[in-house]
Amino acid sequence: MNEQRTVRDALYEQPDAGTRKKITLVTVVSLFAIAVFMLYILKLFKDNGQFDEKYWSFFMRLTTWKFIGEGLLGTIEASLLAGVLALLIGFVFMVMRISFYKPLNMAGTALTEFTRGVPTLLFIYFFFLYVPKMGINLPSIWRVSLPVAISASGMVAEVLRSGVNAVPKGQREAALSIGMRETMVFTKIIFPQAIRYVIPALVSDLVIVVKDTTFSYIVNFPDLMQNAKVLISNYDALLSVYLMAAVIYVLINYFLNKVSVTLAKRGGMVPVVGR
Amino acid sequence: MTISELLSQYGEKYIQALLTTWQLTALSFAGALVIGIIITVMRVCPIKPLRIFGDLYVQIFRNIPGASLLIVLVYALPNLNIILSYYQCVLTATTMIPAAFCSEYLMSGIDAIGIGQIEAARSLGMTFGTMMRKVVIPQAVRFSVLPMTNLLIATMLTTSLASQVPLNPKDLTGLVSYINTRDVGGVTSFLISSIMYCGTAVIIGQIGSFIDKKVRIIR
Numbered sequence: 001m002n003e004q005r006t007v008r009d010a011l012y013e014q015p016d017a018g019t020r021k022k023i024t025l026v027t028v029v030s031l032f033a034i035a036v037f038m039l040y041i042l043k044l045f046k047d048n049g050q051f052d053e054k055y056w057s058f059f060m061r062l063t064t065w066k067f068i069g070e071g072l073l074g075t076i077e078a079s080l081l082a083g084v085l086a087l088l089i090g091f092v093f094m095v096m097r098i099s100f101y102k103p104l105n106m107a108g109t110a111l112t113e114f115t116r117g118v119p120t121l122l123f124i125y126f127f128f129l130y131v132p133k134m135g136i137n138l139p140s141i142w143r144v145s146l147p148v149a150i151s152a153s154g155m156v157a158e159v160l161r162s163g164v165n166a167v168p169k170g171q172r173e174a175a176l177s178i179g180m181r182e183t184m185v186f187t188k189i190i191f192p193q194a195i196r197y198v199i200p201a202l203v204s205d206l207v208i209v210v211k212d213t214t215f216s217y218i219v220n221f222p223d224l225m226q227n228a229k230v231l232i233s234n235y236d237a238l239l240s241v242y243l244m245a246a247v248i249y250v251l252i253n254y255f256l257n258k259v260s261v262t263l264a265k266r267g268g269m270v271p272v273v274g275r
Numbered sequence: 276m277t278i279s280e281l282l283s284q285y286g287e288k289y290i291q292a293l294l295t296t297w298q299l300t301a302l303s304f305a306g307a308l309v310i311g312i313i314i315t316v317m318r319v320c321p322i323k324p325l326r327i328f329g330d331l332y333v334q335i336f337r338n339i340p341g342a343s344l345l346i347v348l349v350y351a352l353p354n355l356n357i358i359l360s361y362y363q364c365v366l367t368a369t370t371m372i373p374a375a376f377c378s379e380y381l382m383s384g385i386d387a388i389g390i391g392q393i394e395a396a397r398s399l400g401m402t403f404g405t406m407m408r409k410v411v412i413p414q415a416v417r418f419s420v421l422p423m424t425n426l427l428i429a430t431m432l433t434t435s436l437a438s439q440v441p442l443n444p445k446d447l448t449g450l451v452s453y454i455n456t457r458d459v460g461g462v463t464s465f466l467i468s469s470i471m472y473c474g475t476a477v478i479i480g481q482i483g484s485f486i487d488k489k490v491r492i493i494r
Contacts, residue, residue, distance in 0.1 A: 008319045008382075010390040011411070013397060015321075023321055030324045044355045117428070117476035118469040119435035121448045126465050129455040211340035225343065239351040246343045253338035 055237040059244070064231065071227030072248065078145050078213045078223055083206050085149030090156025097157065098164060100182075108157075115154030120212045123147035128219050143219040148212040152205060159201045163194030166269060200264035207253045207260075214249070224248060278463050285454055285464075292450040293471050299369060299434040299446060300475075304427050306370035311377025318382060329378070336375035341436050344368045349440060361440040369437075373430045380422035384415040417490045424483025428476045447471055 015023060045051055058064050093115075096108025124147040131138065138146065167190050175185040216223040228245040232238055282289075317329035336344075348364040359367065388411060396406040438449035445453055447468040454460040 007386050007388060007390055007393060010393045011319060011406075012321050012403070027322050027324060030322050034324055034328060044357075048355050050354060113477070114469070114473055117432075117473035119432040119448055119472065121435040121438055122451060122465065122469055122472070125438075125448065125452045125455065129452065130460075130462065130465065133459065207338070211342075214340040214342040217342075225346075239354045242343070242347050242351045246339055246347055249340050249343050250335055250338040254334055257338070 050239050054235070055240045058231075058235050058237070059240070067227055067231060068224070068244075068248070071222060071224040074141075074216070074221065074223040074227070075210065075213055075225075075252075078141055078148070078216060078221060079206065079210045081141060082145040082148040082152065082209045082213060085145060086152040086156045086205075086209065087202070089149060089153035090160060093153060093157035094160040094164070097161060112154040112157045115150055115152075116158070118151070120148060120151040121215060123151050124215050124218055140219050140221040144213055144216045144221050144223075148209055148215075151212060152209050155205055155208070156202065159198050159205060160194065162201075162269070163196075163198035164190055166197050167193045196267070197269050200260045201269060203256060203260040203263060207256045210249070210253060210256070281454075281460065281463055281467070285450070288444070288450055289447075289467055289471070291444045292447045292468070293475075295437070295442075295444050296431065296434055296446045296472075297475070299366065299437060300427070300431040302366060303369040303373060303434060304430045306366075307373035307377050307426070307430060308423075310370065310374035311381060314374065314378040315381040315385075318378065319385065333375045333378050336371050337379060339372070341368055341372055341433055342439065344372065345436050345439060361442055365434070365437045365440060365442070369430060369433045372433060373426055376426055376429065377423070380419050380426060381415060384418035384422070385411065387418050388414050414492065417492055420487040420490060421483060424479060424487070427479050427483070431472065431475060431479070 093108050093112050096104050097112060099105055099108070124144065127138065127143050127147045131143075171189055172185055175189050176182075180188070213223055214225050217226045217229065220226065224245055228241050232241045235241070314329045314332055317325040318333070320326065345364060345368045348359065348367055349361065352359065352364075392410055392414075393406065396410045401409070434446060435448040437446040438452055442449060451460065451464055451468045454464050
């Protein structure tokens, strides 16, 4: 019936008449302050001629949006490829980490920590500057997706591991006692449940992948950001195009976060806020 | 290049780059904490417009890619006659984004306290101020030690954005790309930087979990 009460609503008692008056007053003052702030920004735009028609009219053209759409498609492609790769690599790291064989276990831990402690850009530069020198020429989508995936794999491995840990221990013992092997227990009993637990968290990790693919411009892969640059050189409209690109990214990621929260409500673990 | 060649030629620069990364991280993290706390206060206060403003800030800055924000700051702001130095641009980007996450962590810290405790505090006759000081804030701070540790590490990773603008001295990522565009730095040149990043992350993580063990509330 009524929306779920959160702590932030529970903090305050029902205000009495005096408090209500005070709240109204501060509300008006804060509204005024926000309005002044907005007007100041609008004035900055106006004073510097950023509302001129030439900066915005091309957004009315279909070709502009087609071009932006192509860029968006590039972003989605690169993100999906990176997401799938990160899932595969992360899975391998996780299996290494939970294995009973000590050296493998240590290697898994080291790889997970390494990929989590190194910035994505360093991986991108490695694949952009160093790998071609070894004579390996990857297609441009791989030059962005592979480093982004490696960078996310440690995070994914941890998410998967938390899912595995969330499966009650008794289930493994029960499965072992009816004669299943460890591998079978993992593939038939534990992992199918674990993956269901962590789907919301994996979706929210996709946000990080989408953000990291913005570095596509380094390797010249035509994603949203790269196409935005082309639009800018065509129309000589820096501010409007970059703002539009930023808004599109924010909307995509906002949507992904919403999906993740919705999935979490249907069951599964609540995802940890990423980075 | 062998490791000794690399160190003799660029060793000093690596140290400088490490210090630059640390400096950026520390400044951004401090700024992110301040802004994050202000935004969180806005989000929990009973004033509707401020709540909306706070929520909007968080949704924008937790979802915007760092590169996109940095590009807006560097290339688009001069069109509004706001001219920041490259260093200021990087610092702004690496502060605004972690600030949004900081606020998210604090909010989940507050949510973790549970409505029951708030109601109990009120039924004991505590005033709003007492309740905040004795019940809400101490627990929220304790809950946020581990998230804040992760935030500090994430902030450090975000400072690699500095490599996207010409800075002097360079940060760890910028230095590696500089070495490898003019020289054959090889795997080692990447490895040195990544070990420095990882080492920092491990140290931060250790300190964080040490503090967390001291203050954690076991329920």
